[in-house]
Amino acid sequence: MTPEILFEDNHCLVLNKPAGMLSQGDETGRPSLVSWTAEYLKVKYRKPGNVYVGLVHRLDQPTSGVVLLARTSKAAGRLSDQFRTGAVSKLYWAIVEGRPDLPEGEWVDHLEKDRTTNRVRVTEEGEGKFARVAYEVLTEGAGMTKLALRPSTGRSHQLRVQLAERNLPIVGDRKYGSRKILRALDGEPRIALHARELSFTHPTLGETVRIEAPVQADWPESSPAWWGSSRGR
Incomplete structure (x- = not known):
């Protein structure tokens, strides 16, 4: 699996993460987005020793799409602040089983994670x-709906979790x-969730950077037969 480079300068690197790739390494020792990036920077810029790669947010392993990395600790701190304060704009595409009652709207929940099982659940207000x-509904057909x-x-x-709570599980999310x-x-399980777009303020220039990540061949909608004859708008 090879990530696609969407944006690169001395402070930031934005990649299109393939589904199935870890964002950060774990105890298995499998390649991750961080380890791939470190090796890429080391080779491209002929850097001896360790290379700094700051992971300021992440995507789940079975999810594809845009991931922002920092190339300096100063950039990492400033970008992390943007994520923490909600200053980063994010757009995802998801294909779900079923259809929402309304064509657009907003969902609010409180979530709690069980670290033993690595599962998250919706809990009562005031908890989690x-x-x-x-x-927003984008397309529908064959018992499935594509959402923005x-x-x-x-x-x-x-x-x-928010989709599953409304009986709209993401396709493939067993x-x-x-x-x-x-x-x-690579044959590993994936889910029909793609981080399509990310907008952030450049950590040194102060300009808005908007990055869009194309879907890859394993995105289910790429198959002409996916929606069947009942494809909607």
């Missing part, structure tokens, strides 16, 4: 972490109730 996402999702918070598994199986380009 506040989560909000705006949604704009979260204003960044909780662990947030979109996966952990949260999907009946379907999807495969990434």
Whole structure:
């Protein structure tokens, strides 16, 4: 799996993460977005020793799309502040089983993570972490719906859980109730969730940077037969 470079300068690197790739290394020792980036920078700029790569946010392993990395500790601090304060604008595409009652709207929940099982659940108001996402129906057919999702918070598994809570599991997300199986380009499981767009303020220039990540061949909508004859608008 090879990430696609979408933007690069002395302070930031924005990549299109393939589904199935870890954002950050774990105990398995498998390649991750961070390790790939470190090796890429080391080779390209002929840097001896360790190379700094700051992961200021992440995507779940079965999710694809745009990820912002920092190339300096100063940039990492400033970008992390933007994510923490909600100053970063994010757009996701998701294909779900079923259809929302309304063509657009907003969902608000409180989420709690069980670190033993690595699962998140919706809890009572006043408990857990506040989560909000705006949604819009883009396309529908064959019992599935493509949604545009704009979260204003960044909780662990947030979109996966908020959709599943409304009986709209993301296609391929077996952990949260999907009946379907999807495969990434390397054969590993993936889900039909793609981080489509990211807008942030450049950490040194102060300019708005907007990056769009194209879907790859394993995105289910890429197949002409995916929606069947009942494809909507």
